[in-house]
Amino acid sequence: MQRLYPSPVETLDPDELTAAYSVPQSGSWRHPWWLRANFVQTLDGATVAADGRSKALGTEADRLVFRLARSLADVVLVGAGTVRAEDYSPSTQPVAIVTRSLNLPADLRLFAERQPEHTPPILLTTSTAAAATPPWLADTCTIVTCGTDSVDLPTALRALSERGLTRILCEGGASLLTDILAGDLLDELIVTVVPQLLGATSANHLSVRPGGLDPVPRMKVRHVLEQKGTLLTRWVREP
Ligand SMILES: NC(=O)c1ccc[n+]([C@@H]2O[C@H](COP(=O)([O-])OP(=O)(O)OC[C@H]3O[C@@H](n4cnc5c(N)ncnc54)[C@H](OP(=O)(O)O)[C@@H]3O)[C@@H](O)[C@H]2O)c1
Structure with missing residues (x-):
């Protein structure tokens, strides 16, 4: 797995990968908890495959980060x-x-x-x-x-x-994430983009909230990794 951003590294070792996903120290949290969500989506934003599940979207890199995010969570x-x-x-x-x-x-x-x-x-x-x-x-x-x-x-x-x-890891789905976003409760979003186009709809999109979000949270990119065409991104809410 390579890191494209912030500082390019050709091959991240397991310790560097774990460090890349470490949860921030609790002193900097907005709440007594840290809420991170992890999603996989296609290039056009679909989060559910034709069989009604997300498993078929997963790649080796996505599964690695899925397991890593779980290992770093309390729940x-x-x-x-x-x-x-x-x-x-x-x-x-x-x-x-x-x-x-x-x-x-x-x-x-x-x-x-x-x-x-x-x-x-x-x-x-x-x-x-x-x-x-x-x-x-x-x-x-x-x-x-x-x-x-x-x-x-x-x-x-x-x-x-x-x-x-x-250290709370939200694994979806879109309906729950939408409510989390509407309540401005999300601290971090891990989005893995797999090299597929499926046709996103309001039924399979990451989050659908008619009228948008208020307030609109600003997210800052923490890293972009890549493995065999899968892009692994991590975003943290700006204060
Ligand atoms: N691509 C990905 O990474 C990813 C991740 C997760 C899921 N998915 C896919 O997304 C689909 C499921 O998403 P979804 O949006 O339909 O379901 P969801 O958000 O997982 O679950 C919706 C259900 O959860 C409960 N719920 C959610 N928010 C609630 C709230 N604020 N208050 C009370 N109850 C709440 C309700 O349960 P009750 O009906 O029991 O009341 C609601 O019907 C599946 O196809 C799954 O495979 C994809």
Whole structure:
């Protein structure tokens, strides 16, 4: 993997790559947490392949950075739509799922393949949904209520940070990212661009918010890496 920006390096070694994605020191954070999102997209901005998942977009470089970003996070934050579409596996790493409905089928691998060593998923949900939690879900997950009829994202992020989960990695999807951006909660965006054109639509784009964002966050590029035609970019919100 080569670094194109800031200072060109022909071959980054694993330590340099890890350093390139290190989370800033907590003293510089805007909040008690650092919220980073990681997305892969095509040249024309599609984040979902024809099969309704993002896996087919992934390249070796994307998968490397996906794993690295996870290894640098305390918790993975993800929308229930992505968990359902991508059928997330159970993990020893904490995974927090944002869900208004708690509509999470028991046959998802996250639940069906769960072993004792796996960490119970954290469900960030509403008190309305929580009041009707199916018993099997209550036994399998940690349920955190963050609002009555909608999930208040700052409350959800605070709840994670109060559990010591301060380095938060959002893995999507677009709907959750859009709400994060609308709340001006994003600190960092990792965008991997793969050399494909698929045809972006409002249904598969990174973020779709009619009327735009207010305030409009300004992002500053931290690095641009390249491997076999995949561009790996990292952007940090300017104060
Ligand atoms: N290219 C990439 O890097 C990438 C990354 C991630 C996902 N994806 C793809 O994106 C697609 C999924 O994206 P998506 O936008 O449909 O789904 P999403 O954002 O993952 O999930 C949407 C669902 O999450 C819950 N949710 C999200 N934001 C919420 C909020 N602010 N408050 C309460 N609940 C909230 C709701 O769950 P309930 O319905 O349970 O109430 C909502 O229906 C999949 O096809 C996936 O493969 C691509």
